[in-house]
Amino acid sequence: MMLSATTDRPPYRTASPDRDMETTANGIKIRAREVHAWYGDNQVLRDITMDIEAQRVTAIIGPSGCGKSTFIRCLNRMHEMITGARVEGSIELEGQDVYAHEVDPVLLRRRVGMVFQKPNPFPTMSIRDNVLAGLRLTRSERRSQGDAIVETALRQAALWEEVQDKLDARGLSLSGGQQQRLCIARALAVEPEVLLMDEPCSSLDPIATARIEDLLHDLCERYTIVIVTHNMQQAARVSQRTAFLLHGELVELADTNALFTSPADSRTEDYITGKFG
Amino acid sequence: MSTPDPARTRPPSRLAEQLVRALCLTAVILPVLLLVGLIVDVTGQASERLSWDFITSFPSRHPDEAGILPGIVGSFWLIAMTGTVALPVGVGAAIYLEEYGGRGRLANLIEVNLANLAGVPSIIYGLLGLELFVRALGMGRSLAAGALAMALLVLPIVIMSSREALRTVPRTLREAGMALGATRWQVIRQVVLPMAMPGILTGAILAIARAIGEAAPLIILGAITYVGFLPDGPGSPFTVLPIQIFNWVSRPQPGFVVDAAAGIVVLLVTLLVLSGAAIYLRHRFERLREG
Numbered sequence: 307m308m309l310s311a312t313t314d315r316p317p318y319r320t321a322s323p324d325r326d327m328e329t330t331a332n333g334i335k336i337r338a339r340e341v342h343a344w345y346g347d348n349q350v351l352r353d354i355t356m357d358i359e360a361q362r363v364t365a366i367i368g369p370s371g372c373g374k375s376t377f378i379r380c381l382n383r384m385h386e387m388i389t390g391a392r393v394e395g396s397i398e399l400e401g402q403d404v405y406a407h408e409v410d411p412v413l414l415r416r417r418v419g420m421v422f423q424k425p426n427p428f429p430t431m432s433i434r435d436n437v438l439a440g441l442r443l444t445r446s447e448r449r450s451q452g453d454a455i456v457e458t459a460l461r462q463a464a465l466w467e468e469v470q471d472k473l474d475a476r477g478l479s480l481s482g483g484q485q486q487r488l489c490i491a492r493a494l495a496v497e498p499e500v501l502l503m504d505e506p507c508s509s510l511d512p513i514a515t516a517r518i519e520d521l522l523h524d525l526c527e528r529y530t531i532v533i534v535t536h537n538m539q540q541a542a543r544v545s546q547r548t549a550f551l552l553h554g555e556l557v558e559l560a561d562t563n564a565l566f567t568s569p570a571d572s573r574t575e576d577y578i579t580g581k582f583g
Numbered sequence: 584m585s586t587p588d589p590a591r592t593r594p595p596s597r598l599a600e601q602l603v604r605a606l607c608l609t610a611v612i613l614p615v616l617l618l619v620g621l622i623v624d625v626t627g628q629a630s631e632r633l634s635w636d637f638i639t640s641f642p643s644r645h646p647d648e649a650g651i652l653p654g655i656v657g658s659f660w661l662i663a664m665t666g667t668v669a670l671p672v673g674v675g676a677a678i679y680l681e682e683y684g685g686r687g688r689l690a691n692l693i694e695v696n697l698a699n700l701a702g703v704p705s706i707i708y709g710l711l712g713l714e715l716f717v718r719a720l721g722m723g724r725s726l727a728a729g730a731l732a733m734a735l736l737v738l739p740i741v742i743m744s745s746r747e748a749l750r751t752v753p754r755t756l757r758e759a760g761m762a763l764g765a766t767r768w769q770v771i772r773q774v775v776l777p778m779a780m781p782g783i784l785t786g787a788i789l790a791i792a793r794a795i796g797e798a799a800p801l802i803i804l805g806a807i808t809y810v811g812f813l814p815d816g817p818g819s820p821f822t823v824l825p826i827q828i829f830n831w832v833s834r835p836q837p838g839f840v841v842d843a844a845a846g847i848v849v850l851l852v853t854l855l856v857l858s859g860a861a862i863y864l865r866h867r868f869e870r871l872r873e874g
Binding site: 382384387412413414415416419420422424426428429430439440442443444445489492493496 | 773774777778
């Protein structure tokens, strides 16, 4: 079920009421309320309340160690894979609490896909097998349509033209940028609703980065995208909404243009103007 | 900092460099020479007895008629059964410890104990096997009892090397699999195990090599030394290569020393074939892994 943003004004700080109006057109895909997260005794997220809109790119920026990766790892319950890690608060995906007892994290992750910082294609698999990995790993019945799925996913990831003649080559034989697009194709082949990207371009050169940024524009027509980046220019280029995290707290969440041109919080201003970071 | 004086920054003593090189080279050559010496010596002694006849005959009271067939067949039975038990159990234990078990004090305790078990003299495993399998479980002096004791003996090796191998698989790949909506086991089976395979196989080679050369626990377990028949199943009495060799060396007649030498050659060749096959397999998996 889709909840409208107007029914529940989020308690985060916003720059001005009219800016809020621009964003209410899309439904809320993910609703995070008072999320706290820890690694052992070390609290890395404090009281994060944030709405993520459907079919939009939401960027999360902030200095290293501010908890931005942890936050998106809470969204698909990857955070709990680390020993000693725990989460409190509620995160709803289309109104369903993802931390509810009856939710299987494995099934959740098929709806909320993830692309990691470093390209990590499966080394023992070919390009084709990498794209199909999600379906093979999970023994999905859609495997029979393998070739079609491979082509669709690779086209969506803007990689098809480059690899269509060598689908049986190893995934590792590709360049870093191609490998990362392969990982995006791999995530898309499972047909998730949300795509989480954890600094997906941080190990790529500017040309490969530009290709992936272009890709995001097309992908957000179908997917809800949350991208973590330490690169503010990238956030400005690819996202419609931007959240600024500092020391595990959400300082500001606003339309990207607004956040970068007239931030409501002085800490946001200091960060985007390079006073610290 | 001022520019360093080129005369003072030249590499440290070339003499020391060469000395270390020479020492390391010696460390390589010495064992190889010893091994070659052993092989040449043994083959020289064995040459008069080493023939197809020797391989296909049963032991005999007459040294020049004695053969090693029951030893060969027994050894193959034994390692096949040992492997069937030790590899699945060992790899399974390693998977549990690495992938499912936590990283606490208990894990450390298990780690230390495994290392200790690997160092326990094999004769102790023989005693354990005698008490547990032969007597308590009533298996008698059979291949099955021998293989189970041998499996216990090599289990720590298999577990430790498999754990090492599993540890070389980067966490990022496990996360990639989990993020695709796979369960832990699906990720282990299709991502982690294929990548860890070369290392696991190396452990298997070591374990099998150890098992095939081991005689002490089997002597206690009652492998017999004079066998006029071939084992026909897990319940059958048996002998193995090292025990046959041990038996011949302890005979007074000089002819049996020749038989022992020939037996050693057969054992060495068997080991060579096994490790060769395993190394070939490992390379195949490594190619798969590195692309």
